Amino acid sequence: MERAIDADALLAWYDVSGRRLPWRLSKDPYAIWLSEVMLQQTQVTTVVPYYQRFLKAFPTAIALADAHEDRVLKMWEGLGYYNRCHNLLKAMRRVRDDHGGQVPGVPEIFSALPGVGSYTCAAVQSIAFGHQMAAVDGNVIRVVSRFLAMEEVAASAVGKRRVQQLVDRSIPRRRPGDFNQAMMELGATVCTPKHPACGRCPIAESCLAKKEGKQEAFPVKKRRNPVPTFDVALAAVVRESGEVLIQKRPATGHLAGMWEFPGGKVLDGESHEQALCRSLHDELGLAVEVKGAVGVASHAYSHFKVRVFLYLCRASESFQKVRQGRKGQPVSWVVAGGLDALAFPAVNRKLFPLLRPYLEHS
Numbered sequence: 001m002e003r004a005i006d007a008d009a010l011l012a013w014y015d016v017s018g019r020r021l022p023w024r025l026s027k028d029p030y031a032i033w034l035s036e037v038m039l040q041q042t043q044v045t046t047v048v049p050y051y052q053r054f055l056k057a058f059p060t061a062i063a064l065a066d067a068h069e070d071r072v073l074k075m076w077e078g079l080g081y082y083n084r085c086h087n088l089l090k091a092m093r094r095v096r097d098d099h100g101g102q103v104p105g106v107p108e109i110f111s112a113l114p115g116v117g118s119y120t121c122a123a124v125q126s127i128a129f130g131h132q133m134a135a136v137d138g139n140v141i142r143v144v145s146r147f148l149a150m151e152e153v154a155a156s157a158v159g160k161r162r163v164q165q166l167v168d169r170s171i172p173r174r175r176p177g178d179f180n181q182a183m184m185e186l187g188a189t190v191c192t193p194k195h196p197a198c199g200r201c202p203i204a205e206s207c208l209a210k211k212e213g214k215q216e217a218f219p220v221k222k223r224r225n226p227v228p229t230f231d232v233a234l235a236a237v238v239r240e241s242g243e244v245l246i247q248k249r250p251a252t253g254h255l256a257g258m259w260e261f262p263g264g265k266v267l268d269g270e271s272h273e274q275a276l277c278r279s280l281h282d283e284l285g286l287a288v289e290v291k292g293a294v295g296v297a298s299h300a301y302s303h304f305k306v307r308v309f310l311y312l313c314r315a316s317e318s319f320q321k322v323r324q325g326r327k328g329q330p331v332s333w334v335v336a337g338g339l340d341a342l343a344f345p346a347v348n349r350k351l352f353p354l355l356r357p358y359l360e361h362s
């Protein structure tokens with residue numbers, strides 16, 4: 001007989017040991033969907049306050065669909081992976097316009113909405129609507145890789161297929177949503193990346209990695225290329241009234257729609273000052289004089305890291321009246337206190353305390 005996870009044992013464990021997280025108390029498909037989107041790539045403890053604030057501000061799909069993008073982005077600020085937020089907003093507008101404000105309970109219709117991949121579809125449709133669809137996230141991959149002592153690289157096509165097949169044949173008709181949540185919970189709280197607590201595991205009896213005493217050898221990972229690091233030079237162009245110049249990023253792409261200090265990547269062979277002068281000329285048609293360094297901040301994204309250097313700059317008088325950049329992007333002059341009201345990437349935000357004294361004393 002093919003191996004399968006003992007769903008009864010898993011569910012019995014989950015009923016007693018599963019954490020009572022806010023979204024697990026909800027039957028509202030919109031709230032469940034929101035939690036699943038927020039939880040992608042993000043720790044539960046980080047998500048909880050965001051989820052609660054967001055749901056209070058936008059309690060229904062229609063409330064979110066009707067909200068201004070700037071307000072939604074501001075509520076999401078700091079949670080990262082901003083594409084999730086843009087897609088969620090687009091999806092809710094489709095839910096409002098095409099589905100009368102009700103989240104579709106038919107997987108084929110739901111999966112056609114923006115940002116809904118196979119994981120989100122299976123998670124929401126099983127938890128909110130009881131469809132027997134197995135949701136596979138990183139936690140589930142770890143549990144199954146160990147359960148099968150799977151030699152294939154977990155992220156490879158073959159590895160993913162084996163994991164999916166195992167959960168597909170294990171998920172019960174009754175309580176499929178709880179089964180999915182129990183698998184994720186097991187990975188998050190018991191079958192952890194390091195030092196799994198096999199003594200508390202409800203499926204330990206059939207786990208091959210445990211039997212072989214090789215739990216931490218799984219999942220098998222493919223060798224990673226080192227993550228590249230880029231230097232970025234940004235300008236704090238400050239005018240005498242104590243306001244600093246900011247611009248809005250394009251509506252699509254990395255960190256879409258967020259505000260930032262102008263500037264750009266330092267190219268090979270360029271000094272920071274040269275990079276600043278080039279990018280401010282290209283983005284804003286602006287000649288600046290670099291007055292000195294404000295500070296530096298670092299940030300790690302999923303595929304690269306940045307070190308961001310902020311420089312205090314002065315611009316010519318004439319530019320101070322300009323209201324948009326060369327590509328039509330909105331620009332704005334804001335006082336120190338005004339920065340907090342707008343959505344900025346985390347790395348810009350790390351520079352605020354370093355910049356504040358220059359704004360307050362200019």
Ligand code: SF4
Pocket residue numbers: 143146147190191192196197198201202203204205207208209210215
């Ligand atoms: S027995 Fe240990 S390694 Fe196997 S699934 Fe349970 S916690 Fe993970």
